[in-house]
Amino acid sequence: MGNVSHLVTRTAAFQSSIENGLAEGSSSKDRQFVTALARGLDILRAFHAGEGMLGNQEIAHRTGLPKPTVARLTHTLTELGYLNYIRRFRKYELGASVLALGYAAISSMDVRRASRQPLEQLAHALNASTALGGRDRHSMIYLEACRGPSVVAITHDVGTRVPMASTAMGRAYLFTLPDVDRNKQIDAIRRRWRDDWTKVKAGLERSFKELTDRGFCVTWGEWLPELCGVGAPLRNSDGTAAYAVNASAPIYQISRDRLEADWGPRLVKVARDIRTGMAAQPSITASAGPALRPMMANGHRPPMSAMARR
DNA sequence: CTCAGGCGATAGCCATTATC
DNA sequence: GATAATGGCTATCGCCTGAG
Incomplete structure (x- = not known):
């Protein structure tokens, strides 16, 4: 096998390689495809493990989206709790709502x-x-x-x-x-x-x-x-x-x-x-739900998003 | 302390696209 | 087809940092 290490020699290089054209797979003729939603999700995908905060400029670079578009979307995602804005650095980090989604999926x-x-x-x-x-x-x-x-x-x-x-x-x-x-x-x-x-x-x-x-x-x-x-x-x-x-x-x-x-x-x-x-194994929803989602005092289970926000 | 330069954010305008 | 929403471009503002 030849040396193909130059294809992707570092995890970061691979991450960069997936940064462009993020919303691919969509068809411009598909009327059911909501571009704004796809772009918002692409912004979330621009964040990688261990990298910390990103500014709008870096997000724009990674997603290929114009800066004003990124600014609007990051504002919206911040309002919804999917991003946190760190005023001191004027940058964003992923918010707790993202964790709630990931936890809900993986559990x-x-x-x-x-x-x-x-x-x-x-x-x-x-x-x-x-x-x-x-x-x-x-x-x-x-x-x-x-x-x-x-x-x-x-x-x-x-x-x-x-x-x-x-x-x-x-x-x-x-x-x-x-x-x-x-x-x-x-x-x-x-x-x-x-x-x-x-x-x-x-x-x-x-x-x-x-x-x-x-x-x-x-x-x-x-x-x-x-x-x-x-x-x-x-x-x-x-x-x-x-x-x-x-x-x-x-x-x-x-x-x-x-x-x-x-x-x-x-x-x-x-x-x-x-x-x-x-x-x-039976389905997770039948067997592992109670163990993963503790009861509240009133006997109800807190929603996943509420647990993740704590 | 002041100023210049760099960087990032955003307002305003207009074109395009999505939705009903 | 009308209207609303979205997105792109440009200019400008504000903040930070380093040099003098």
């Missing part, structure tokens, strides 16, 4: 509960980082993340976004999509990486062959040069690929042979165990 995912224990056990057994991911437009986003006892170099947490094209998790997800959906995603990837499409395509093809032959794929320094990993798809009971799992570690900690002979088969088994666990 209702059966797959996340079913995956936690198997991923934790695997992370400890391999001394690796393991994760469950789902699609986020043309990226993968971590829905669960576990770390082995002495993994020092990888600090990806829940909410981390990684590229679909150059990670084992993303390729595993792509592999099991229905043809029509996969082709759409690959078209988008080709547009995004048009300058390096030959290399990206070669990587995808190699991974798809591995997935066909063995049920998992291996990446070696293709996203971050110091990182390697294996990925496996996680299909819904109806056969569609809704998620993917991975195990990753710094390159110096592991040999490629061991990735292929040991980690891959183990990850495939974990994916199978998670799917079995999902089938055995």
